[in-house]
Each structure stands twice: as structure tokens, then as C-alpha cells.
Amino acid sequence: xxxxxxxxxxxxxxxxxxxxxxxxxxxxxxxxxxxxxxxxxxxxxxxxxxxxxxxxxxxxxxxxxxxxxxxxxxxxxxxxxxxxxxxxxxxxxxxxxxxxxxxxxxxxxxxxxxxxxxxxxxxxxxxxxxxxxxxxxxxxxxxxxxxxxxxxxxxxxxxxxxxxxxxxxxxxxxxxxxxxxxxxxxxxxxxxxxxxxxxxxxxxxxxxxxxxxxxxxxxxxxxxxxxxxxxxxxxxxxxxxxxxxxxxxxxxxxxxxxxxxxxxxxxxxxxxxxxxxxxxxxxxxxxxxxxxxxxxxxxxx
Numbered sequence: 001x002x003x004x005x006x007x008x009x010x011x012x013x014x015x016x017x018x019x020x021x022x023x024x025x026x027x028x029x030x031x032x033x034x035x036x037x038x039x040x041x042x043x044x045x046x047x048x049x050x051x052x053x054x055x056x057x058x059x060x061x062x063x064x065x066x067x068x069x070x071x072x073x074x075x076x077x078x079x080x081x082x083x084x085x086x087x088x089x090x091x092x093x094x095x096x097x098x099x100x101x102x103x104x105x106x107x108x109x110x111x112x113x114x115x116x117x118x119x120x121x122x123x124x125x126x127x128x129x130x131x132x133x134x135x136x137x138x139x140x141x142x143x144x145x146x147x148x149x150x151x152x153x154x155x156x157x158x159x160x161x162x163x164x165x166x167x168x169x170x171x172x173x174x175x176x177x178x179x180x181x182x183x184x185x186x187x188x189x190x191x192x193x194x195x196x197x198x199x200x201x202x203x204x205x206x207x208x209x210x211x212x213x214x215x216x217x218x219x220x221x222x223x224x225x226x227x228x229x230x231x232x233x234x235x236x237x238x239x240x241x242x243x244x245x246x247x248x249x250x251x252x253x254x255x256x257x258x259x260x261x262x263x264x265x266x267x268x269x270x271x272x273x274x275x276x277x278x279x280x281x282x283x284x285x286x287x288x289x290x291x292x293x294x295x296x297x298x299x300x301x
Contacts, residue, residue, distance in 0.1 A: 005029055013092055017041050017062065025049040036060035036094050040117065048073055048123075056080040060096050061116045064141070068121040072142075074128035082114055082134040098139035099163045099187040115139035119165065122146055127166075132157045143189070144168040151190070156181050163187040167215075170194055175219075180205040191215045198228045 001021070005011070006029040014031070015038040024046030031037075034055050045067040052061065053075035059082075077083055093106035096115050105113045114137050123145040131140070132154025140161060147169040156178035158164075164182075167189040174197035175190060188208050192215030199205075199213060199221035210223050220228040 001025060001028060003027070009033070012036075013094065014038065015094075025051075030054045033057055036062075036096075038062040038094075038096075039066065040064040042066055044068060046070075048118075050075065052076065053078045058082070059114045060094055061118075062096065063121065064097075064117045065120045068118070068123060070123065071125040072118065072123055072128055072131070072147075074130045076116075076128070077130040077133040079134070082116075082137050085136060096139070098141070113138055115141075117141040118145065120144045124148065126150070127152055127171075129154050131155070135159055137161055139163045141165045142169070147171060149173075151176055151179070151195075153178050155179055158182055160184055165189045166193070167191040168193075172196070174198075175200055188212050195219050199223060 001023070005014075009029060009031055010033050011031050012033055013036045014034065015036065017038050017040040019042055021039075022043035022045070025044060026046060026049060028049045028051045030051050032055065035057055036059060037052075037055070038060065040062040041064070043066065044063070047070035048063065048068055050073055052058070053073055056079050058079055093104050094110060095102055095104050096113070097103075097117065098115055116134075116137065116139070119141045120143070123142070124147065126149030127142065127147055129152045132152050135157050137158060138160055140158070140163070143165040144167070147166075149171065150173035151166065151171060153176045155161075155164075155176065159182060161182055162184050164185060164187070168191070171190065171193040173195065175195060177200040179185075180200045180202045183204055185204075189212045191211060191213060195213075195216040196218035197220070199219060201221070206223070208223065210225075213219055213221070213223055220226040
């Protein structure tokens with residue numbers, strides 16, 4: 001990046017995508033009015049510059065398809081546009097890739113759209129918990145990196161997020177159940193990680209297909225046609241219906257009760273009838289006893 005850019009600190013758009021630019025960004029100037037920094041598909045390397053945390057007006061950040069390494073800065077939550085409901089000034093149209101497609105934003109949609117794309121790099125370490133504080137972010141793509149650790153539970157606060165792609169990393173642990181609270185999410189992928197446990201379930205989250213979760217051998221749910229076992233529910237992530245459990249228990253108890261009644265009746269009946277059928281001597285004694293009781297009772301009456 002040429003040093004002379006520091007003479008133009010009022011820039012609102014820098015778009016140098018799809019070139020062969022190389023080098024690091026350690027001396028990147030701080031552009032306080034910059035709305036879009038688009039460096040995708042180049043040969044930049046080194047760490048992501050901390051100057052990004054000082055550019056509070058950024059709406060679009062595209063560092064995809066480069067050779068950036070190191071950690072994602074946790075200070076990105078300093079950004080005003082990504083964190084608060086704030087409309088930036090309208091400027092020239094911006095092309096930005098989200099939900100797997102490139103869209104051209106201009107006019108009112110441009111002032112409302114926000115996005116971060118760090119995909120296809122060599123970023124490592126855990127996803128910063130602070131990313132979950134960017135409640136006005138609409139698109140987040142961290143796919144095809146070397147990220148490790150768990151998906152932050154703070155992601156439940158990304159209440160305006162429409163697209164989240166964390167695929168092709170080395171993330172571990174479970175998919176946080178809190179993520180199902182993001183009702184705006186229409187594109188979601190955690191494919192090809194090392195995630196485990198059952199996939200969280202609700203009516204909205206269950207619309208994501210197998211391709212959103214494939215490549216995680218320890219994940220289970222209906223989407224993967226893989227039943228959960230152990231502490232996981234056998235119904236692919238659905239919560240057990242307590243009414244069904246009660247009905248099964250009652251039915252089981254009724255069957256046990258009637259089985260015991262039948263067995264007791266059979267044993268009692270045949271313990272009396274079988275000797276009468278087999279032994280004539282037993283029959284004579286039995287009938288003599290019955291006749292004796294009848295005569296006794298008749299005399300009392």
C-alpha cells in the first residue's frame with residue numbers, strides 16, 4: 001500500500017481487489033471516514049492491522065483470499081457502525097459478497113448493510129468473544145482459515161446477522177444453543193470443523209440443510225441423519241416431550257398390573273382345579289367338606 005495514502009485520510013472507499021498487491025499492512029494509515037476497505041484476492045500477508053479498530057466508520061471489510069495470519073483483533077468491537085444502530089453517509093456503490101453471492105449495494109440498502117469477510121486466509125487462534133458485540137453486523141465470513149476453540153456464546157447477540165460462515169476451520173465443542181435466537185439468519189455453515197454434540201433445534205434453525213453441518217463426524221441430528229446417544233436426545237436434537245414420557249410410563253404400569261392379575265388368577269385357579277381333576281380321593285374330600293359347610297350353615301339359619 002503506497003505511503004502517500006496518508007495524505008488522503010478523508011477517503012471513504014478503498015477498493016483494490018483482484019490484483020497482485022503484496023506486502024504487509026503494518027503501516028496502514030487510520031482512515032476515520034473510511035466506509036469500505038476492500039483488499040480481497042491479493043497477496044497481502046502478515047497480521048491483520050490493529051488500525052482497523054480505530055476506523056470507527058467501517059461498514060465493509062473484505063480481506064478475503066489473501067495470506068493473512070495471526071489472530072483476529074478483539075478490538076473490532078470499537079467500531080461504531082457494527083456495534084450501534086447508526087446509518088453511515090451514502091457514497092459510491094459497493095460490491096460485497098455475502099450468502100455465497102456478490103451483491104451491489106447503493107442508496108438506502110448501502111447505508112444499512114454491513115459485513116466482514118476474512119475468508120480464505122491463514123488466521124489462527126480462537127474467535128474473539130468481542131465479535132458477538134457487533135449487533136449491527138449483517139454478514140460474517142471467517143471460513144477457510146485455521147481457527148480453533150469454541151464458537152463464542154456471545155454470538156447470540158448478533159441479532160441482525162443474515163449470513164454466518166465458519167466452515168473449513170478447526171473449531172471444537174458444541175454449537176451454542178443460544179445461536180437459535182438469531183431469527184434473521186438465512187445462511188449458516190459450520191461445515192468441516194471438529195464440532196460435536198447435537199445440533200440445536202428450533203423451527204427456524206431446522207431449515208438449514210445437511211451441507212451446513214457436514215464434515216463434523218461427532219455432530220448428530222436429523223439434518224445429518226445421525227442419531228444422538230448418551231446425554232444427547234435420540235430424536236436428533238428435539239427436546240423430549242414430557243407428555244409422551246408420562247403416557248409411556250402409565251401404559252407400562254397398566255400392562256404390568258394386568259399381567260400380575262392374570263398370573264395370580266391362573267395360579268390360584270389351577271392350584272384348586274388341577275387336584276380335583278387329577279385325584280378322585282381329593283374330589284371326595286373336597287365335596288364332603290363343601291356339603292358339611294352347607295349343612296352347618298343351613299342349621300344356623
